[in-house]
Amino acid sequence: MKKAVVLLSGGLDSTVTLAHAISAGYDVVPLTIRYGQRHARELKAAKDVVAFYKLKNHVLIDLDLSSFKTSALISREIDLPERASSGEIGLEIPVTYVPSRNIIFLSIAAGLCESVSAEKIFIGANSLDYSGYPDCRPEFFEAFEKVLKVGTKKGVEGASIKIETPIVLSTKADIVRMGKRLGAPLHLTWSCYRGGEKACGRCDSCLLRLKGFYEAGFEDEISYEARA
Amino acid sequence: MKKAVVLLSGGLDSTVTLAHAISAGYDVVPLTIRYGQRHARELKAAKDVVAFYKLKNHVLIDLDLSSFKTSALISREIDLPERASSGEIGLEIPVTYVPSRNIIFLSIAAGLCESVSAEKIFIGANSLDYSGYPDCRPEFFEAFEKVLKVGTKKGVEGASIKIETPIVLSTKADIVRMGKRLGAPLHLTWSCYRGGEKACGRCDSCLLRLKGFYEAGFEDEISYEARA
Numbered sequence: 255m256k257k258a259v260v261l262l263s264g265g266l267d268s269t270v271t272l273a274h275a276i277s278a279g280y281d282v283v284p285l286t287i288r289y290g291q292r293h294a295r296e297l298k299a300a301k302d303v304v305a306f307y308k309l310k311n312h313v314l315i316d317l318d319l320s321s322f323k324t325s326a327l328i329s330r331e332i333d334l335p336e337r338a339s340s341g342e343i344g345l346e347i348p349v350t351y352v353p354s355r356n357i358i359f360l361s362i363a364a365g366l367c368e369s370v371s372a373e374k375i376f377i378g379a380n381s382l383d384y385s386g387y388p389d390c391r392p393e394f395f396e397a398f399e400k401v402l403k404v405g406t407k408k409g410v411e412g413a414s415i416k417i418e419t420p421i422v423l424s425t426k427a428d429i430v431r432m433g434k435r436l437g438a439p440l441h442l443t444w445s446c447y448r449g450g451e452k453a454c455g456r457c458d459s460c461l462l463r464l465k466g467f468y469e470a471g472f473e474d475e476i477s478y479e480a481r482a
Numbered sequence: 483m484k485k486a487v488v489l490l491s492g493g494l495d496s497t498v499t500l501a502h503a504i505s506a507g508y509d510v511v512p513l514t515i516r517y518g519q520r521h522a523r524e525l526k527a528a529k530d531v532v533a534f535y536k537l538k539n540h541v542l543i544d545l546d547l548s549s550f551k552t553s554a555l556i557s558r559e560i561d562l563p564e565r566a567s568s569g570e571i572g573l574e575i576p577v578t579y580v581p582s583r584n585i586i587f588l589s590i591a592a593g594l595c596e597s598v599s600a601e602k603i604f605i606g607a608n609s610l611d612y613s614g615y616p617d618c619r620p621e622f623f624e625a626f627e628k629v630l631k632v633g634t635k636k637g638v639e640g641a642s643i644k645i646e647t648p649i650v651l652s653t654k655a656d657i658v659r660m661g662k663r664l665g666a667p668l669h670l671t672w673s674c675y676r677g678g679e680k681a682c683g684r685c686d687s688c689l690l691r692l693k694g695f696y697e698a699g700f701e702d703e704i705s706y707e708a709r710a
Binding site: 315 | 626
């Protein structure tokens with residue numbers, strides 16, 4: 255059976271990506287990287303999703319990025335933007351950008367692939383609805399595959415690790431529809447940048463999620479403090 | 483003043499690389515990544531080297547790679563090779579290979595560069611004497627620079643992070659000579675794969691180091707249990 259490492263944050267996008275990898279017949283190894291982010295609530299979601307699929311091999315890796323002070327997602331010294339202050343979503347790189355996050359995540363996933371003999375990494379990156387992060391674009395993933403070809407044992411041995419980005423060009427509505435079609439547990443996922451009991455309904459991530467559900471014509475079953 | 487992140491393990495190669503970056507006029511940010519390796523002794527060396535240069539900004543990042551079971555450097559279930567069992571050094575990828583280690587290290591260094599507004603990463607990788615790791619070769623670093631160009635905020639903004647590998651084509655003897663010329667504290671460095679009080683003098687890393695000092699015509703001032 256083909257084996258793949260799937261980066262799973264516990265958010266909507268990575269959960270739909272996991273559902274896709276499973277439906278495509280992969281023996282999946284879910285990988286969650288705890289990097290000291292504010293929204294630790296997401297980690298609970300990741301564990302709930304793994305339990306939903308009855309997977310026994312969830313790999314959790316701790317990485318302390320508290321030295322990276324520029325990102326609002328890990329530093330408490332920077333305020334999170336709300337809608338009014340952040341301008342149009344996706345037009346500029348927001349302060350929630352974690353420096354080189356997907357580069358770091360893919361690197362660790364690649365190491366795990368070598369460790370467990372997996373042939374692919376699935377990552378739920380999205381270049382349309384994902385607020386303009388440079389490490390979510392197709393040309394980034396192509397460049398990274400080249401690194402894996404020349405820089406890993408598997409690559410040198412002719413069995414280079416491939417990166418699959420099944421939702422990279424999807425709208426949030428497409429992702430919701432895909433998740434519904436695959437029976438993914440969207441009700442267990444967490445997208446809010448804040449870590450409260452309920453999703454805030456106001457941060458960029460909540461707004462994109464709510465718009466996606468609305469446009470796809472489905473009800474978002476998680477609880478919100480408020481809705482825009 | 484130009485700023486650079488320097489990956490510093492506390493070994494000979496990274497210490498000479500740090501000395502090079504300082505002598506080239508960089509405001510250096512030494513970065514040491516603690517990834518659960520056996521030779522924690524190296525970390526003491528890194529701190530001693532930083533103290534030698536009176537640097538106040540040593541960044542230590544913890545990354546738990548204990549899920550990567552295939553490498554002898556982080557797993558206790560795999561025996562370290564001694565000379566007789568490992569064949570000729572450098573002809574095949576050894577069990578001490580940590581999957582994707584330099585990919586992971588460069589990724590974290592790139593994030594730190596973005597965080598502290600540094601323009602370069604210095605890494606003491608070496609493709610000649612470094613036991614055949616694929617992520618120590620020049621083509622790997624070129625591919626990684628491409629990733630940084632398309633996948634980071636700095637890259638997208640036209641100020642892409644560069645990777646400097648000043649000793650990538652040097653022999654170990656060249657590295658020792660360069661360190662001596664730059665006044666680097668080679669006596670504080672640690673290369674042994676084992677974590678004892680004294681260096682073992684028998685592992686691949688000790689053998690390469692001793693050969694380098696011998697060929698360069700200098701005495702290695704650290705203590706050894708035994709010498710081949």
